[in-house]
Amino acid sequence: MPARCLAQHERGGARLPRSDRCTRSPVVMAECPRRRRHRMTDAVASDATGSPGAFVAELSSAWTGRPRFVVLDDCFDGGSRFLQCLQAWRADPHRCTQLHVITVSTDVASGCTAPALAQEIGSTWPPITPNPHRLSFEGGQVQWLLMPMAWRDALRELATTVDAFVLSHRAAGDASASRREAKALARLARADSLVWCSAASGPDASAMRSAGFVQAHDHAGRWRHAPSFVPRHGPSRRAAQSPDSAPVLVIGGGLAGCAVAWALAEQGRDSVVVERHQALAMETSGNPAGLFHGTVNPQDGAHARFNRAAALEAQRAVAIALAGHGVQGSVQGLLRLEDQDNGWPAMHDTLQRLGLPPGYVQALTAQQASARCGIAVHHPVWWYPGGGWVQPAGLARSFIERAGRRTVLRTGCAVESLTREPNGWALRDASGRLLAVSDTVVLANAGDALRLLRPLMPAASPEAWPLQKLRGQISMALTGESGALDLPRVPITGAGYLLPPIDGMILFGATSQAGDDDPTVRDSDHRHNLAQLSRLTGQTPQINAARLTGRTGWRWTTDDRLPVLGAVPDVNAALGLTRLEQPAQVPRAPGLHACTGFGSRGITWAALAAQITAASITGAPMPIESSLLNSVDAARFVVREAARRARRNA
Ligand SMILES: Cc1cc2nc3c(=O)[nH]c(=O)nc-3n(C[C@H](O)[C@H](O)[C@H](O)COP(=O)(O)OP(=O)(O)OC[C@H]3O[C@@H](n4cnc5c(N)ncnc54)[C@H](O)[C@@H]3O)c2cc1C
Structure with missing residues (x-):
């Protein structure tokens, strides 16, 4: 039974309006219902996910009409599982606007062997280092996040919500391990998320039930997340996600701002880049050439991990800039x-x-x-x-060109002030004239970001971040x-x-x-x-x-030599909290984001930093692990300051 029908069935089998019926998907329509039933039964009887055609047919009816749909799959199979999703998405006129497939498997290191996919990916298949790798298809409408790590680690490190889980492995260990895994799935699930597994895969049934999943009465391997209560989370960085309406205003047209415009476009968001000079990249990003590369550190700490992930993204971005945008490098x-x-x-x-x-x-x-x-x-x-090496201004231009019609440039426009008004964030020039207003603003204007933030902060408080x-x-x-x-x-x-x-x-x-x-x-x-x-x-x-x-x-440069990314902390609200132990607990200024503090590594960092910023705005899956996200989160300094205050008061 296709997934959308499953949920309906459990609600008592009411008829769906015609436009919502699962038969809208041509992938489903192409099969005779009887054949489909057989494939489903085979899948459940052996290994639900061993029959990818079946789950893809179900997926495509679940994603119908959705703006974004996130699939988490624990099987790589040489890339053929992702390829099935990609092909189903391409063939489906009622597909979701954005499809994200996250594949968690250490097998990823053995490379993509599905011939059609290997040919399409070509030389852009990354060297598989132990961090997530993002591959983009169809101008970013389909994104594949490879997580070459153990399933248990990935569940902890994922920063996203998931619409569909496809499980082909057995939860490792005893009943308590099964409960932990089911809870981890619930943490990532939305109400109504779907889980495909079989009697031989996924956490055991009692663990799934106690984590808030409801089983389809006719399919042991089909679950829907139906939590009986919504857990009270502390204020989280997710709370700062912004509505999809007006274009995002990006202040600054250097590497950071241009990369943000591109990353937003990949996630389907429009932007306006506001730059005070008459051209892009006239300040720090204006050197004739600069380097990009990773670093190796025996401890493999946050710097080495971030530089590695960023260098691989930079390599992709520069290769595209060289091949398609006439950039030197x-x-x-x-x-x-x-x-x-x-x-x-x-x-x-x-x-x-x-x-x-x-x-x-x-x-x-x-x-x-x-x-x-x-x-x-x-x-x-x-x-x-x-x-x-690359010419940074050329790289910045290539980001804008790749954003295409999704971004508009407003050069010669210096932002003097940023204020919160009833209809959103207002940008004004030195004469007080309104330049633009939007629910969502990205501060990509290097050191000047702190000047714009200062009037929004309590008088005697430290800066939101040290630069x-x-x-x-x-x-x-x-x-x-x-x-x-x-x-x-x-x-x-x-x-x-x-x-x-x-x-x-x-x-x-x-x-x-x-x-x-x-x-x-x-x-x-x-x-x-x-x-x-x-x-x-x-x-x-x-x-x-x-x-x-x-x-x-x-x-x-920040004092920890890492960038400042994501939702801007609401320092005022944070001052009133007694417990602040991690960035996810810090309240944020709604709709206000930062992409700055690039120090001496802006060429290497711009592409990844921009993707992180775009994910924090749109709610798309984060392209880095959550443990690493804490090290670049714009709110980390507020947490450190709270710890210092607590020590002083102890
Ligand atoms: C000498 C030197 C060598 C370097 N070499 C390398 C290297 O080899 N490799 C590497 O990775 N990095 C290198 N860097 C670092 C890299 O150049 C920077 O990290 C990067 O350019 C920063 O980009 P940005 O967009 O944050 O800042 P900027 O390029 O400064 O962009 C900020 C933009 O915001 C605009 N702006 C600011 N305020 C406002 C406002 N109020 N209204 C409107 N617009 C505004 C500015 O005009 C500017 O265009 C080097 C830096 C220097 C100084």
Whole structure:
């Protein structure tokens, strides 16, 4: 029985209005009802999910007309299960607008073997590192989130709500493990979410019942979430999700704002990007070129995890910008030298221990590294095969182009104030003229976000997040004036960086100075960059600092060196709470979101940071684990401040 009918059946079998009948799905209509019954019975008798055709037919009747439908599946099967969903969605004129399929399986690491899907995905299949990977189809209308981890871990790490669970594994362990799993499913479920399993899969029936699921009386493997009460959650980041009505106003047209416009478009939301300059990316994102790459850390803490997930997203975004938007750059790899030479064997062991695949990072001996980059390297290095360089303004433009008609640019429009008014958030210019109003605003205007927030905060309270401003200057020389420097074929980074020649220029840098507001390009900074270049390459080129050109910019950096993302905390309301232990408990300013604090990593972070911001606005599945989300959540500093207050008062 198709899923939509199932719910109706349990309500007493009332007739559905014709337009709502499950026969609307052509996938269902294509089968004769008798045949369909047989397939369903086979599926339940053996393994409900072993017959993917059956569950896909049911799914497509459940998603009819829905704006977003999220499927959580515990079986990978070389990608063929996802392919079935994709094909059913493509063939269904009554499909949901957005389909998200989340596949949880360690088998993902063995690669996509379903031929039609493998061909479609081609070289964009990611190196499977131990973090979620998002693949986008049909301009973002179908998204596939791969979670290469154990089922139990994934249930804890998922930040989403699920409309349909497809379970083919048996809940591991004893009755209490079964109860825990059923509770975890209930935590992700909406009222009315559906669960497909069989007698041989999923938690046991009593665990499902006590978690609030109701079983279809004629199908042991079909459950519907029907909680008898709605649990009282504390105020959660989910509460800040915004209505789908007016376009989202994005303040700032640098990498952050442009990427947010694209990520919103992928989730089906319109936006208006409001930028004070006459063109995009005129401030920090205006350097001629910059690097993107991951990092390796033996502890694999939040930085390494976020940089890894972000670098893989950046690689995809840059590859698209290069191939389809005429942007300058390269995704041909990048060498990273460490400050200390820990020796190749130790580096290799770290990669083995962390399970990082060679498609993401490799440890190279000095000899291998020299062969890769074409100049002498004297220590072992990290090699990021998908890292590289790009012109940031070009990348920003490509995001806007990819957002297409879903975004509108308003350049030459400086936002002086942000106020909460009865009809939404109002943006005004310096003369008090109303620029725009919307339920939803994203602060993607780097350090200026805090200035706009200040009047909304209690007078003596600390800032919503701490941001430090670090001046940076890059240096550039004509290749003919680079003093016989041996130039690398790929970017090299470490303490400082050097890019391969671009249009007859070499670019290297950069300085980092706190509390320095000087916008002029200084010879002293060029000399600093030259000294760094010598240490990085082991060469001492005869370059005259006075003949170098350069550019200055400001990195806005948090004290934990991670970005500020998602719903803006309501600091006023938070001050009144006695218990604040995690960001999910922090009250949020409704409809107000941040995407800022990119520090020295905006090129690497923009695509992933924007997806996280868009997910926090639309309620789409988060592309990172919830434990990592806590480390980049805009409300984390409010939690830390509350802990400090509690210690002081203890
Ligand atoms: C010297 C240097 C080298 C760097 N190298 C690298 C690198 O190699 N790799 C890397 O990943 N990152 C690098 N970075 C960092 C990277 O450039 C930044 O992280 C990134 O550009 C920040 O993007 P953003 O959109 O947050 O900020 P910005 O690019 O500053 O964008 C903010 C935008 O908001 C607009 N705005 C602000 N206030 C308002 C307002 N009130 N109304 C309307 N518009 C407003 C601004 O005009 C601006 O366009 C480097 C930075 C520097 C300084």
